[in-house]
Amino acid sequence: MGSNSNHIVEPDRQERASLRAMTGLCQVSDDVGTRVLEAQLRTADSVALLRQVMNLCGLVFIWQVFTHCCSPVMLGLWSAGLIGCTLVGVLMDRARRNANNSGLTSRDLRRHGLGALLQGIIWAGCMMLVAHAGETEELVALWTLISCIMVCGAISYAATPLSAAAFLLPCIAGLFGMFHDGGQLPLRALATSYALSLLIGCVIYARTFARQHSTSVQLEEKSEVVSLLLREYEGGGSDWLWQTDSLRRISSVSTRFAETMGLDPAQLEGEPLVQILAGSSWESGRFAAGLHSLADHLKRRESFSNLVLPVEVKGETRWWELSASPRHDENGLFLGFRGVASDVTAQRESADKIARLARFDPLTGLPNRSHLREALDKAMAATRGRTPGCGFLMIDLDRFKAINDTLGHQTGDKLLSQVARRLRQICSGPEFCGRIGGDEFGVVIPTVSDSHRIEQLSSAIISALSAPYQVDQHMLYVGASVGSAMSPMDGGESESLIRSADLALYRAKDEGGGLHCAYEPQLHAKAEERRLLELALREALAKDQLHVLYQPVVDATSGRVLGFEALVRWTHPEMGPISPAKFVPVAEEARLIAPIGEWVLRTACMEAMRWPDDVRIAVNVSAEQLTNPSFVSAVVSALAQSGLEARRLELEVTESVFMNEDAGALRVLDQLLGLGIQLSLDDFGTGYSSLGYLSRTRFNTIKIDRSFVVGASKNTPESLAIIRAVVTLADSLGMTTTAEGVETEVELEMVRQLGCKKVQGYYFGRPMAAQDAIGLFPPPQERARA
Incomplete structure (x- = not known):
């Protein structure tokens, strides 16, 4: 059916194809033109006998009337040409009929026209031959014969305008030669007009023929298509x-x-x-x-x-x-x-399935983000003009990423399905709950009677989602954080209400998770401040606005400088100095901590080459850097470019490295140790401390947080016990201890007595510029003599 339908073209295109086929002056490239060409020659063949009989009658007439005035030799030659041309035409016509007029091309039409041209030339030659020998009465008789010949030729060539023109144009030229006297000008004009009228009539007829036949072809093919469709419908x-x-x-x-x-x-x-x-x-x-x-x-x-x-x-x-x-x-x-x-x-x-997928989450079966947004739009429209109007809760699971990382996404998906079932049970009333994406969910409260309703629902959600989950053979624990917003106070449109709830959720996560926070106007200001700070930090990294300070680490007994800790600092051209406690969390969230950390590493290694050979440089490394597959290569590159020995580089990591149970980070630490680089566990005891951390990786140094140092200087029993335990543990594992934040002589004496080997703090020096750090050592010449 497809191939037939390609033949059905527009009427104007059909007509153009037919006209091209009708002239025979160009190649026919479509089926319509071929079928018109076949019809032309078939029609011409059907009346060819009339032309041939008229040629023979004309031959007899010429011999009867003009033998007395024309040379028999010339008449014989002319007769032989006419008979030969007629026989060739008969043979060509018979060959086409035997082939059923199929497989024809424009070349066949031109051959047909060539035969007509030969006949026209022969009759024009007759006119020239008789005109010079006959009288006026004989010319009139000849004109009568020629007019009959032209009429029969026009009739037989009417469907083939190329052949009609090829036959009639030589005849018209012959008429000029036949009526050559000046007194015969009216006869010449009359005869020429008559011949031209026949030619124009042939062209008009051929065009009509082509148009009608194209229409017939189109109707025939449409009929075939309809018949084919009917058969397909039946079968x-x-x-x-x-x-x-x-x-x-x-x-x-x-x-x-x-x-x-x-x-x-x-x-x-x-x-x-x-x-x-x-x-x-x-x-x-x-x-x-x-x-x-x-x-x-x-x-x-x-x-x-x-x-x-x-x-x-x-x-x-x-x-x-x-x-x-x-x-x-x-x-x-x-x-x-x-x-x-x-x-x-x-x-x-x-x-139906596609429509459902477009509105429902395929994993949990809950309404998806767009469906949830539609429900919120309807709720806001229904409560427009009321205060309070509707409410929106943004829910995020706590510690879900750790489950995905340790047990795989398949377990995480099963956990999300259970979370969805619990949400359905809690939101079984007018509330509309859905999944936003990942481990985020949303709840639309169509009508809020008071803020206590939001608080109660949020507490119920946190309690239900924090209960343990049984997934396969695992007992899993995750919490939930909730941010809420109400219209119209927290947003007059859906987008702004969702944004407000998201900011409230961000605050709940920032405060440790597992709680509900309602939106407050200052949250938007903080979010905007954070956004601007991120933009400024990206610009600072690009424009080299960051710099590194160095805080000395000294021997607790002798006070000799053993090394420095590299600390990144940022002074904005307009905002001035910005605290690391403010911009480092932004850098971590914006995933800028890795490029910043690599820049600090290269800068610190280059600076350490100016110090004595026994002085180390310590550089802090984030958990994100350790999970980067190219981190080890970056460390090796920094050492190679600076020329610093691996033993003089100490990398400090925090307990957060072990929180996600990421074996990849542990492998990276082992590779660094294999290179001869020192490892230090920073802020030990302030987070989710576990002795298991120390068994997984061979740290060289454990750094005791300043909070324990301050507590111990005040004789707090817990702080003293923790420091003693850490020192004893470090000594037994072949590690050293560094007490951080020592600011007074009393604190220094206390950590000495507790057994700390190294000390770091304002008592020995604040973070200083590179020039001040190198000033703590003798000039290179003196170091060489020593």
Whole structure:
């Protein structure tokens, strides 16, 4: 069917193709032009006998009338040419007829025109031959013969304008030679006008012929397509024909229709169409809307198309698509309907599934982000003008990433499904809950009577989602944080309300998670400040506005400088110095901590090359850097470019490295140790401290946080006990200890007595510039003499 439909072109394109085929002056490239060409030659062949008989009659006439005035030799030569040309034409015509005029090309049309040209030249030669020997009366007789010859030629060549022009134009030239005297000018004009009229008539006829035949081809092909469609409807697996009589009863039941209904054609013949389609619902009278629409169309006797309705087939509901038009006889009498039906159950189910996927989350079955947004839009529209209006909760799971990282995403997906079930149970009233994405969920509260309702619902959600989960063989624990916002105070539009709830959630997560925070106006200001700070930090990194200070680490007994800790600092051109406690969290969130850390590492290694060979440089490394596969390469590159020995580089990590149970970070630490680099565990005891950390990686140094140093200087028993335990543990594992934040002589004496080997703090020096750090050592010449 596809190949036939390609032949059905627009009428103007059909006509252009036909005209090109009609002239024979260009190659025919489409089927329409070929079929027009075949029709032209077939029509010309059908009247070729008239032309040939007229040629023979003309030959006899010439010999009868002009033998006394013309040379017999010349007449004989002319006669031989005419007879030969006629025989060639007869042979060519017979060859085409034997081939049934198929496989023709424009070359055949040009050959046909060449034969017509030869005949025209021969008759023009006759006119020239007789004109110089005959009298006026004889010329008139010759003109009478020539006019008959031209008429017969025009008739036989009418469908082939190229041949008509090839035959008539030489004849017109011959007329000029025949009426060559000045007194014969009127006859010349009359004869020429007559010949030109014949030529124009041939062209007009040929054009009409081509147009009509193109139309016939188009109608024929359309008829073939329709017939093919009908056969496909009858024999196909999903489409069939149906028709009714004037009383809306099924008639002429097709085999495919009966098979689809699961009945014999005889069982369907004469039955009301609507009753058959209604099935068991016919008795109850509870029809689908589509069936009511079908009945209305049949009653009003109007055409319809693509009408989809449920149909009961063998006790199962199927979906059919019907199209039909009324039938009338030649007198306009209504005969019934005839139409096409197809089973679109699969398409309907697929469309329903796609529609569901577009509105529901496939993992949890909860409404997705867009559906949740629609519900919030409706709630805000319904409560517009009321205070309070509606509420929105933004929910985020705590510690969910650790489960994904340790147990895999499949376990995480199962956990999210259980979270969704618990949310449905809690939000079983007017609340509308959905999944926003990842481990984030949202709840729309259509009407908020007071803020206590939001607080109660948030507490219930946190409590329910924090209960343990059984997933396969694992008992899992996650918490939940909730941020809330109410309209219109916290946002007049859906987008702003969601943004406010998100800011409140961010605050809840920032405060440790597991709690609910309501939106407050200052949160937006903080978020904007954080955004501007991130932009400024990106610019600072690009424009080299950061700098490194160095804080000395000294021997607790002798006070000798053993090394320095590299500390990054930022002085903004307009905002001035910005605390690391403020910009480092922003850098971590914006994923800038890795490029900043690498820059600090390279800068510190280059500066350490100016110090004595026994002085180390300590550089802080974030957990994000350790999870980067290229971190070890960056460390090796920094050492190679600076020339610093690996033993002089100490990398400080915090306990957060071990929080995600990331084996990759541990492998990186082992690789660094293998290179000879020193490792230091920073801020030990302030986080989720575990002795298991020390068994996983061979640290060289444990740094004791300043909070314990201050507590111990005040004789706090817990602080003293912790420091003693850490020192004892470090000594037994072959590690050293560094007490951080020592600021007074009392604190220094205390950490000495507790056994700390190294000290760092303001008592020995604040973070200083590179020039001040190198000033703590003798000049290189003195170091060399020493």
